[in-house]
Amino acid sequence: MSEIIEKIKANEISVLIRPMHINDVNTIFTVQKETFPADDLFECYEAFENKFLVYPQGCFCVELILDGEIVDQENIHTYEPSSDLELNKKKLLGHFFSHPWAKGEFPPLNNAKAISDGVGKIIDKSTGELTSDVNPENIMLYLNEIAVRPMGRGFNLARLLTNRVLHHLSKQSPSFDHIGLVSVQGSHVVWSSIGFDIDHNIPQKKRDYLSKNYGEKSCYMKLDYSKKVKTLKNNQLYLCPNLRTNNVNSGLYHYGKLFKEVKRVSKL
Ligand SMILES: CC(C)(COP(=O)(O)OP(=O)(O)OC[C@H]1O[C@@H](n2cnc3c(N)ncnc32)[C@H](O)[C@@H]1OP(=O)(O)O)[C@@H](O)C(=O)NCCC(=O)NCCS
Numbered sequence: 001m002s003e004i005i006e007k008i009k010a011n012e013i014s015v016l017i018r019p020m021h022i023n024d025v026n027t028i029f030t031v032q033k034e035t036f037p038a039d040d041l042f043e044c045y046e047a048f049e050n051k052f053l054v055y056p057q058g059c060f061c062v063e064l065i066l067d068g069e070i071v072d073q074e075n076i077h078t079y080e081p082s083s084d085l086e087l088n089k090k091k092l093l094g095h096f097f098s099h100p101w102a103k104g105e106f107p108p109l110n111n112a113k114a115i116s117d118g119v120g121k122i123i124d125k126s127t128g129e130l131t132s133d134v135n136p137e138n139i140m141l142y143l144n145e146i147a148v149r150p151m152g153r154g155f156n157l158a159r160l161l162t163n164r165v166l167h168h169l170s171k172q173s174p175s176f177d178h179i180g181l182v183s184v185q186g187s188h189v190v191w192s193s194i195g196f197d198i199d200h201n202i203p204q205k206k207r208d209y210l211s212k213n214y215g216e217k218s219c220y221m222k223l224d225y226s227k228k229v230k231t232l233k234n235n236q237l238y239l240c241p242n243l244r245t246n247n248v249n250s251g252l253y254h255y256g257k258l259f260k261e262v263k264r265v266s267k268l
Pocket residue numbers: 035036145146147148149152153154155156157158159160181182183184185186187188189190
């Protein structure tokens with residue numbers, strides 16, 4: 001039996017950041033309108049499925065731990081969420097899709113084939129490493145989608161999730177110094193607060209492409225990860241003020257009684 005088994009105290013809210021599983025994809029697809037209400041941003045199930053399948057090691061979820069639930073953190077890499085969609089909808093608070101992509105390029109939305117073809121050229125599926133055809137200098141880690149559902153917003157989960165995942169991936173192979181994302185719906189405020197900068201140097205043609213496909217408020221942002229973290233306290237992009245521990249190697253975060261809205265959900 002694992003030594004690190006935590007029993008969640010009944011009157012406390014905890015969240016878990018853990019690897020994504022194929023069972024999560026349908027939940028993410030089903031609740032997408034909560035986080036991306038505009039019809040232009042809608043993506044079909046296959047697009048979500050491929051975002052996961054092309055690079056599962058870059059995909060994570062943040063999940064509510066229900067009262068009395070037990071989490072085995074040591075075996076979290078084999079964690080399998082339920083296949084019960086209704087239960088998953090209560091527990092899933094947010095998600096994170098990332099995969100390698102050509103620097104300065106953006107994959108089209110709602111296009112499952114473009115994602116698998118693009119990543120297929122960069123990553124050797126059998127080894128998980130970069131293919132010999134690509135020059136690592138030209139590749140970035142692209143944060144394809146980060147979302148926190150309305151019931152979990154305002155608790156620093158997006159920053160916590162990004163901090164945790166980028167720290168984890170920086171220790172894996174291949175690792176990426178250049179991290180890129182397309183900020184939509186005014187979310188650049190969140191990404192700026194953890195060190196991303198808007199790239200004002202992208203060509204006009206790409207700028208037009210972004211505003212046409214991702215909305216007028218969209219912008220391309222980038223981060224030089226290892227350079228940035230070296231300048232920061234504890235080598236972390238983000239230290240969460242509400243938490244008892246900011247241990248970036250642990251996926252389990254205890255929020256005490258602060259998490260009122262989500263606490264209501266955990267009682268359902
Ligand atoms: C953007 C999003 C992921 C932020 O999640 P979150 O967990 O609430 O964010 P955090 O708690 O880590 O950060 C909150 C901070 O960012 C600000 N913020 C969050 N979303 C914002 C937005 N869309 N516009 C402006 N500010 C925003 C908050 O006011 C808060 O600032 P403060 O610390 O000064 O109070 C979430 O609102 C979301 O899923 N939005 C819809 C999907 C989306 O647009 N994703 C971004 C794709 S690039």
